[in-house]
Amino acid sequence: MVLQKTAVVVGIGPGAGSSIARRFAHEGYKVALVSRREESLQPVAKEIESLGGQALSVPADTGDAASVRQAFQTIVAKLGAPEVLVYNAGPGMKWPPPGILDLDPAVFSHAFDAGVTGALVWAQQALPAMVEAGRGTILFTGATAGMRGGPKFALLACPKFALRALSQSIAREFQPQGIHVAHIIIDGIIEAPRTKGMVPDRDQSSFMSPDAIAETYWQLHKQDKSAWTQEMDLRPFVEKF
Amino acid sequence: MVLQKTAVVVGIGPGAGSSIARRFAHEGYKVALVSRREESLQPVAKEIESLGGQALSVPADTGDAASVRQAFQTIVAKLGAPEVLVYNAGPGMKWPPPGILDLDPAVFSHAFDAGVTGALVWAQQALPAMVEAGRGTILFTGATAGMRGGPKFALLACPKFALRALSQSIAREFQPQGIHVAHIIIDGIIEAPRTKGMVPDRDQSSFMSPDAIAETYWQLHKQDKSAWTQEMDLRPFVEKF
Amino acid sequence: MVLQKTAVVVGIGPGAGSSIARRFAHEGYKVALVSRREESLQPVAKEIESLGGQALSVPADTGDAASVRQAFQTIVAKLGAPEVLVYNAGPGMKWPPPGILDLDPAVFSHAFDAGVTGALVWAQQALPAMVEAGRGTILFTGATAGMRGGPKFALLACPKFALRALSQSIAREFQPQGIHVAHIIIDGIIEAPRTKGMVPDRDQSSFMSPDAIAETYWQLHKQDKSAWTQEMDLRPFVEKF
């Protein structure tokens, strides 16, 4: 299977997903936009098309392996085997975050399905053609919570730690085969109407620009294979860390 | 609910579980032995009783919240609310470990249930009485794979990373309430008939003594609250790391 | 050279040094007490002797290799080759800590000599007899600042990061030869008249007991070689981290 100039972005919604899709479209990539909610996809697809790009809306439930496999087949049929996979879907966040005693085990378990098993299945779909081609890029969106388990943050931290492990495992198995695998730790709040509402008193200059994040994803994809990044952080200049 | 001199050890089988149970029994603790397989429990319970200790075999499926809750009620009814919880159950390991493309998503998903969600549910059962008493100890058995995602180790690494996150989240929420939470990174192969068979050519002196591991668990429980360990590693002297 | 039941504790003053020395003396070890200031040593030596122990005061400047070598010869001559070396000397702390622009390069450079090169030279003295014996223990006192470089903490963080690197390098070279090397991260303020004065408003229950710290050092020394700890943290239960 020949790789096409196609990028799959899983997780379009508040956050950096749509900016990442636009950034790759701007470079001539056909982009597949994946989200559980179709209503998140249409405006992004329209915007990309209005800029002269090619976008495909693919509603899929990342927590369900069959749904992922079907979505991938659709993508391959319409846009070809992707050269780039961006896994930007989260495990699902609750606000305010629940403490340990208020955490529903079923919700916790599902967070692994959506946040980690989904990432595995997407990678399993994309990897064979990448291995055959000896190239390709897989980028995982991580979070501060993937580095540090804070109080009341188990629901986010546990899947994000696991996603980081998955990223390392895939990198160590497939980088020698020419496939670049990176984990980007987003340490800050991405600018979006929803996030601004969550922390209304926050200094507006402290939000992260989704376009700035997207620029780094693009640069990671462009890195020469003699000097690949496996992990990096991104945070606004004012952020304490 | 008044805490009793009771220790629950989840995960009795090859590994350090039975040694940990014996160590606490030796100090006068009533011990609840938990495993999915009842046949793993009986010999350990008998040995503890033959040494004058009190042991309760509690078969339970740690990957099933209802089973965990029922097991905990049995423990409380027979041995009282535990002062100590040791989560020593693994996510289930396959040998040889599968590469990313051979990893069944259902198996992967279940590894989170058994290796992480189970730990959450056990902690949720044990914590309320500990919080009420303002003391208690929860010890999680981690692994090298919880620190580093190796090639072909995603099935172990992802849940173990997540378990580490859970341990940190519980520690940060409950240590200020007097409950000691620690994560012990086992970086080596524990001596047991099964593990010796897995790596037959390995120098026999390089296996970890389960009793030596158990000693460290006991010392962690005894630490003064002014100087608690949240994380430590354990490895045989010959181990490369 | 035959190892004696001798422990060298470098860094006696405010902090855990004197408690560590007492703990080993209590177990029958002859203890060499090392500090730049002789007046820090006498009260500790007297106390140990009054409890029936044997203590040797050895004033030495840990930042000066010749002084360390001479001190070590004195120790060997009077107490024999030590089985245990505890490097508990700090790089020298200023309060309040200077920002980057106020940090005198000569002070910074000297902090490496006292905090890291001194540790190397002490280890170089103690290791040959340990290697010959195939056993021995070297314990390094680390700090939170050895894991994270905070604003205005470069003077402490840089040497403490380097000390951690030294501990790992020595462990990886000498553990296979039977010598246990551990790094203990002290994440909190140790109870002492001086430290209480530095943070007068702090909740008094949040200080770390030096005796509790010493107990962990002793337990590390006693660990079975099949299950050695290379790194662990210690912090008071109320500490945020």
Next chain:
Amino acid sequence: MVLQKTAVVVGIGPGAGSSIARRFAHEGYKVALVSRREESLQPVAKEIESLGGQALSVPADTGDAASVRQAFQTIVAKLGAPEVLVYNAGPGMKWPPPGILDLDPAVFSHAFDAGVTGALVWAQQALPAMVEAGRGTILFTGATAGMRGGPKFALLACPKFALRALSQSIAREFQPQGIHVAHIIIDGIIEAPRTKGMVPDRDQSSFMSPDAIAETYWQLHKQDKSAWTQEMDLRPFVEKF
């Protein structure tokens, strides 16, 4: 003092320094080339000038604060206050690397002066004008040895750990003032005649391209302040890690 479009690259020799200098010159930056050995500087300066760029050779001993201060004054006088500082000087490496017992304390101590104190002094020179301008970039070249202290690697690991601490301390103090501070972990061998000779049997495709490294330094400098990287790794695709 007004910042000029000037970049200072400390550490020109085998490695990525000259490529980094060329990359910034290519973007119109005046570049100051700093090395202890003047003979390393001339060919790089000539090449940059032949491509239409402006380069200044500044011989200086980074392990000597007075030499650094004088070099900085020369740079400011001739090229203006720099907007970019790249600290690419190493602590000095010996090959083969000495074990702990063969490590000369004076050499070890000097490695901190050249590898860390020098970095502090360079940052102290560059920061005031950056603070005044509310912008600027400081990039530190780190190494795998800055993350992990290997056997026989103490001479490299200890200063590199400390440099990482310095990078974090400066970032946490100055990023809120608009100055971007990043630490790049080079995990591999950079292509150069000298390094190829050190490991003659190594697969030639496994060397890192210095130009590829330089590209990432440039992209770091260009990052939007709402999404800055503090730390990232770079390694060749074939590298085990």
